[in-house]
Amino acid sequence: MKFISFIGAFLLALSLSASAQGNLEIDSPAIGALQRSMQQRHTQLAPLYTSGAVGLAADGTVALRDASLVPLPQRGPVAALIAAENADRGALYREIARANGHPEWEADVRKTFAQRWADRAQAGWWVQKDGSWVKK
């Protein structure tokens, strides 16, 4: 009897590993909400990427690259914008790992995103590579 149940567990593990191959689950309500929030914020962030004030950091966040490009009265709001974006990004990486049943994947998800944000950044935007900022 124990043997039979073991075969059952074996087959279950086999089917689980097969289902994990294809795609990563990104359609959870939490991920959708983060995506929409970031999409709305992007209209405010895009000019900052273009001016070079804000760049795409190597850890999958956005960072204030050159504060002197931001007019003094704007610096507070821009800092808040960056903080809000990074909070969403951190939550996004965590939620994707969780939605796929592997919270320990968070760091790998973050690394993958950091690479893809940098790869897909528009020409003229600044991305961080090996610790230094590079203009695309």
Next chain:
Amino acid sequence: MSPSLRNVLLAGLVLAASACVTINIYFPAAAAEKAADRIIEEVWQLREGANAPAQPAAEGSKP
């Protein structure tokens, strides 16, 4: 089934099952890249024609 044969089979299954678990725990890098691209396209509105209106009918079409 003799007890020793049963033990050998059990050991084999344990080995095979643990191999499967190893595969399952391994981070699916290619799938993650695809997922990242889908989200980035959405956040940065990169998809070509995603917001473009449908093409109007050809002007030279006959009535």
